[in-house]
Amino acid sequence: MELQHLFDEDLHDDAKPAPFYGRNFIEFCSYKALSLAISQPNYLNDKDFRSLTFDMMLAWEAPELERNLPDSEVASCSNQDVEDGWSLFYSNSTKMAVQVDDKKTVGPEAFARIAPACPVIADTVMVHNLFDVLTSSSDSRLHFLIYDKFLRSLEKVMKSVQNAMGPQLMTSLSLTQNEILIDVDGTIPTQPVLQHIGMSAWPGRLTLTNYALYFESGVGLYDKAVKYDLATDIKQVIKPELTGPLGARLFDKAVMYKSTSTAEPVYLEFPEFKGCSRRDYWLDICLEILRAHKFIRKFNLKGIQKSEALARAVLGIFRYRAVRDAFHISSSNYKTLLCFNLAESLPGGDLILETLSSLLSLISGRVGQDHVRSSPTAKKRHMFPAALLTLSRLGIVHPEKMDMLGEVTYYGGDVCVGESNPLETVVKQLKQDTGRAEAAQATVDQVKVEGIDTNLAVMKELLFPLIEIFNRLSTFGFLGRSLQISDICVILQLFNI
Structure with missing residues (x-):
């Protein structure tokens, strides 16, 4: 009963009353198991990991079923060595899943409590929006097949980014050590990106990092990259725009960029036969990076706090991209997966940014053994740069950049056993207020029509x-x-x- 002993020793008394004890104990075990699981290489590609995280949600949703398990199985669940990785949670995940729910589906609260403990899967700001997207066709119940498909798509996105970060591309763009590659488009001849400046247009390769857009004209062989800065305050404007041959405004498939550093607006066109989803995707992710830097300047974030804010934006884009690649649904349904875009669009969205800034201010310049215990409850005294650490473990952030953090024994996410994250609370309240405002406006509009x-x-x-x-x-x-x-x-x- 080592885990239960640790739980009783570490957790505050408010989380131990009978109605909450079982569920909080499951959270405690889950967070400890995940802290070990995500330290393994290629964990997203491990089917056992995907099954385990889903089974944790099933168990959280029905913690009382643990009383019906045979004593021997309960003991086997509790006596596993911590070093065994995620097997410490329970010995037979399939049996547990069947006992909890034959259909293996979970609801929004279970997903919101477990998924953010693995920062690459979800964060507390967007976790309910992600759940809504994944369950848009299943009556607000998440099936394992959908969850598994999302994680497999997310793993492919990570592999794609790692493969794109080749020495040739990095050298041609002259990226700095702080830049993280996010996405590349225009490398396939049948799907070019066209840059329009004035009456001229030419194809090329477009690359987005966490600091800038880069366009290299050419096909196969590329000219020197032109950089469009997203980080410096130079009055940038990014919006959808119409383009066409010889300056004609015919096709609604372009993104317009202009700033004080450009002599005239630049139009980046994403041709496709049907719709404009490709353009909408690039518009959303470029705006997310631009707004992340506006957030950083507004709250004067520096060093590790700035890097963590950008890492959150990058992970949000990766999740957005994974959903887009795996599920063919309207872009309006999944663009809410981007934190800074959501804060911009929600009435009162400044509260999200203010709360996020307050949490980031708790991150110190160095995270070492003096500040960190192996318990998930240690985060009450210290905030972890969880997104940045996640990108480092996935091989997307250069390891040298993480030397300042020292050795970290636990980094889950923003979750803490038995407690609600302030970010999630603010987002829920704003969504409720927005719903009430929309309902009131609909009533006013109806009265106007009737009048x-x-x-x-x-x-x-x-x-x-x-x-x-x-x-x-x-x-x-x-x-x-x-x-x-x-x-x-x-x-x-x-x-x-």
Whole structure:
């Protein structure tokens, strides 16, 4: 019962009352197991890891079922050595899953409590939006097949980024050590990216990092890259735009970039036969990086805090890309997966940024054994740069950049056993307020429509005599010709005058 002993020793008393004990104990075990699991290489590609994290959600949703397990199985769950990795949670995950729910589906609260403990899967700001996207066709219940498909797609995104970070591309772009490659487009001849400046247009390769956009003209062989800065405050504007040959505005498939450093606007076109989803994707991810830097400047973030803010934006884009690649749904459904774009679009979104800034301020310049215990509850006294550490473990951030952090024995995410994260609380409140405001506006709009209908009815009644006169004159052929005295007499008789 080593885990239970650690749980009783470390957790505060508020989380131990009977109604919460079982569920909080599952959180404790899950967070400890995940802290070990995500330290393994290529964990996203491990089917056992994907099954385990889903089974944790199933167990969280029905913690009382542990009482029905045979004593021997309960003991086997508790006595596993911590060094065994994620097997310490329980010995038979398949049996546990069947006992909890034959259909193996989980709800939003279970997903929100477990998934953010693995920062690459979710974060506390967007976790409910991610759940809504994954369950858009399954009545708000997450099936394992969908969850598994999402994680496999996420693993492919990570591999794609790692493969793109070859020495040739890094050298041609002259990237700094702080730059993280996010996505590349235009390398396939049948799917070019066209850059329009004035009346000229030419194909090339487009690359986005966490600091800038780079365009290299050419096909196969590329010219020197042109850099479009997203980090410096040079009054950048990024928005959708129409393009066409010789400056004609015909096709709604482009992103416009302009700043004080460009002589005239630059249009980056993403041709495709149907729709503009490719353009919308690049518009969203470019805006996310631009807004992340605006956030950094507004709250004067430096060093590791700045790197963590950018890492959160990058991980959000990777999740967005994984959903986009795996599921063919409207872009309006998954663009809410980007934190800084969401804060920009939600009424009162500044509260999200202020709360995030407060949490980032708790991250110190060095994380070492003096500050960190192996327990998930240690985060009450210290914030971890979880997103940055995740990118480092995945081989996307250069290891030398992480030397300042020292040795870290636990980094889950923003989750803490038995507690709600302030970010999640703020987002929930804003979404509720937005829902109420939209409902109120819909009521006002309906009243306006009904008012217009009522006014039209009143006007029709007032004009009825004139309409009746017109109809009678038209019936007897008195319209369109000169009236004689005899005609006037007939008209007077018609209206009983």
